Amino acid sequence: MQILDFTHNPMLVFASLLVAMMAGFTGLSLTKGLSDRPIAQRKILIVLASIALGGGIWSMHFVAMLGLQLPILFYYDAAITLISALVAILVVGCALLILHFWKRTRGTLVLSGVIVGLGVVAMHYLGMSAMELCQALYTPAGITLAIIASCGLNVAAFAIAYGKRSQRNIIVGTLFFGFAVFAVHFVAIGGTSFVAVDVRSEVGPLISNEVMAIGVVLSSFVLCGAFLLTGVTVLAPSGKPPAPVPVPAPEQPPAPLAPHGAQQIPYEHEGRTAFIDSGAVVAIRAEGHYTYLYTATDKLFCVWSISEAEKRLAPGPFIRTHRSYLINPSHVSGFKRLKDNGVCHFETTNLAKVPVSRSRLKDVRDALGV
Structure with missing residues (x-):
């Protein structure tokens, strides 16, 4: 050849x-x-x-x-x-x-x-x-x-x-x-x-x-x-900058909700990792191997899993209501008993209610005092 x-x-x-x-x-x-x-x-x-x-x-x-x-x-x-x-x-x-x-x-x-x-x-x-x-x-x-x-x-x-x-x-x-x-x-x-x-x-x-x-x-x-x-x-230059994610001002930190005070929770925003005080977080919801943090007005992506969040934030204000949810009882606006389970209500922009499973019902009611 x-x-x-x-x-x-x-x-x-x-x-x-x-x-x-x-x-x-x-x-x-x-x-x-x-x-x-x-x-x-x-x-x-x-x-x-x-x-x-x-x-x-x-x-x-x-x-x-x-x-x-x-x-x-x-x-x-x-x-x-x-x-x-x-x-x-x-x-x-x-x-x-x-x-x-x-x-x-x-x-x-x-x-x-x-x-x-x-x-x-x-x-x-x-x-x-x-x-x-x-x-x-x-x-x-x-x-x-x-x-x-x-x-x-x-x-x-x-x-x-x-x-x-x-x-x-x-x-x-x-x-x-x-x-x-x-x-x-x-x-x-x-x-x-x-x-x-x-x-x-x-x-x-x-x-x-x-x-x-x-x-x-x-x-x-x-x-x-x-x-x-x-x-x-x-x-292209943006005509209007995006609204900043609300984070509690340093001069007015949230009141401590646990013996060790509020902890910092990381979340991802515009390619960087930012932090928010746990006291400002209403609830944490599982999403695959990650979670979403709900505040009064925002929904933030967190790289923690729901199990890791529960472990890292203990002892603290959060309690498990369901396999996919952790809630901060101080933000609950209402509770409803549904036979052998229940629902916690919130006055937030992105989260109206969170389910409470039967196995978690007693812990949630004790935390809420009902």
Whole structure:
């Protein structure tokens, strides 16, 4: 077999780098502030970010492949090409789920970066296997170097972008992510040789370079649109600042409700962790592995589980009324007995009543004096 000579179109090489950068910025920006959102919204935004990042990995690869100039005509297998795109999106989605639903630690950042790094490599070699009438030959050293470069650069990208969720870190993380996808492709290509083959082994219909160009242009156009919309949202000055979360003023702390005084409870707001005195919290409700804090006017997201909240706030004013609720009896405005259970009523904006289970009924009535 004769090894084919190949070159690259410099303009398309540069375009592939821009596509990777735009995808990185769009995906990482969409995930900013997810900790403050309900779980359903978080899942939707993670799906969108996965499509942006995974689709960007795929688009970058095939923009660069359009710039690959070989002395023979070759095609792409449509089924394998589609699978390579889905693999990239799925792998990125798994990494984002870990980052936004697990406790974020150095270990989870490294794990997420390695998952995406391996996904980028898998997408690259799957995309290369879609070539028909032309076969790519790899060297063990080239594959190993591509894996090391991909995992290392993606770990750095996620460590920077998620180490501190500021706009500056997202931009720097974008540069690392874009360069990671770009570098892995050309590191892998550097360890690849091409030979012409006569046998076709297609799984699905064939795609010519012209049809592939149309698909890549369309996907890149969508990425550009998402990039512009995200950039405008991020960079546009807000006409009115968001209303601050009410926190008791330092000069007027709430009256101690326990022998040790009011404790501080952490909550997530605009990408940072803030604190509120336990005395200002009306009730705590479980939401999966996390909780929501209810005050007189607000509903705040807390990374504690309901069991952790009960443990950390004991001894204190809170009592368990139900497997999903802790309440502060001093804020209860009414109580109603319902056969073998009950209901506590509150005069708050986001929480009108809390159920009391049969096993907790006596403790609640004793605390309320009824």
